Amino acid sequence: MDRIQKALEKAKQRHAQKPEPVTVEPTKSESSVSQAEDPLAAPIESISYSQTKVVNVPNHQLERKRIIAGFYNNPQSAVFRMLRTQVLKKMRSNRWQTLAVTSPTAGEGKSVVAANLAMAIAMELNQTVLLVDMDLRNPSISNYFGLNAQVGLKDYLSGDLQLSEVLINPGIKRLVILPGVGRAEDSAELLSSPKMASLVADIKSQYDSRVIIFDVPPVLQTDDVSLAASYFDSTLLVLEDGKNTESNITKSLQMLEGSHLLGTVVNKSASPPEHQNY
Numbered sequence: 001m002d003r004i005q006k007a008l009e010k011a012k013q014r015h016a017q018k019p020e021p022v023t024v025e026p027t028k029s030e031s032s033v034s035q036a037e038d039p040l041a042a043p044i045e046s047i048s049y050s051q052t053k054v055v056n057v058p059n060h061q062l063e064r065k066r067i068i069a070g071f072y073n074n075p076q077s078a079v080f081r082m083l084r085t086q087v088l089k090k091m092r093s094n095r096w097q098t099l100a101v102t103s104p105t106a107g108e109g110k111s112v113v114a115a116n117l118a119m120a121i122a123m124e125l126n127q128t129v130l131l132v133d134m135d136l137r138n139p140s141i142s143n144y145f146g147l148n149a150q151v152g153l154k155d156y157l158s159g160d161l162q163l164s165e166v167l168i169n170p171g172i173k174r175l176v177i178l179p180g181v182g183r184a185e186d187s188a189e190l191l192s193s194p195k196m197a198s199l200v201a202d203i204k205s206q207y208d209s210r211v212i213i214f215d216v217p218p219v220l221q222t223d224d225v226s227l228a229a230s231y232f233d234s235t236l237l238v239l240e241d242g243k244n245t246e247s248n249i250t251k252s253l254q255m256l257e258g259s260h261l262l263g264t265v266v267n268k269s270a271s272p273p274e275h276q277n278y
Helices: 002-016 030-037 059-064 077-093 110-122 141-145 153-158 187-191 194-206 246-255
Strands: 098-102 128-133 175-178 210-215 234-240 261-267
Touching: 077 110, 077 234, 077 261, 098 110, 110 128, 110 141, 110 175, 110 210, 110 234, 110 261, 128 141, 141 175, 153 187, 153 194, 194 210, 234 246
Parallel strands: 098 210, 098 234, 128 175, 128 210, 234 261
Antiparallel strands: none
């Protein structure tokens, strides 16, 4: 934990010497943005999926895979709902719609954090969520939700599929998943393709109330995050307590400079928050 705090403090000092980041201008109409921010806005209860495939995943299967944000009887789930509140507060205040979740290397648990955060945000009645598995070299979101997806983002980008043929609702209201299936060795080419840029533009414009979470590869192991950086309004960095060295934390923060780093999540902590059993 000391290494993490030390590296983060150094990063904060560097950023403190730079001008404040420019606020992203809204891409939606004022009315659509205010709807997402208005706590009195009508809840999105009547949403139904007529074209998107629906797979009702049993709760015990989700819990076995550590996708627990929606289970109030699990004391650890509160952590993800608290993370949701902090993330949404910052995204809404800056009018951000998209968030990338990454980590320095493989194994810190970024995909579990992304999946739980998506579930927690979907629990808000006036919010819809699209979770995109953009880790084309090691997709795992379908496995965590037990979706057994047959086609995914790679197939959409390299083939002639309609987007509706790829999207899946895991039986959770207001949450849709764009899964990944199979390893893509040419992930850099796919992510930098015009079709990927068109896809991001489309999914951002379809629903005003939608938050889009991208589960992206580890930032130090591929150039995929740098190639796709223009798609993300903000970024969340997942660290593993006791694993990440000060040097790779510092290098990760350097790689993410220029992006809107929303914050860091310390995962697999040896000292869990005391409030989780409250």
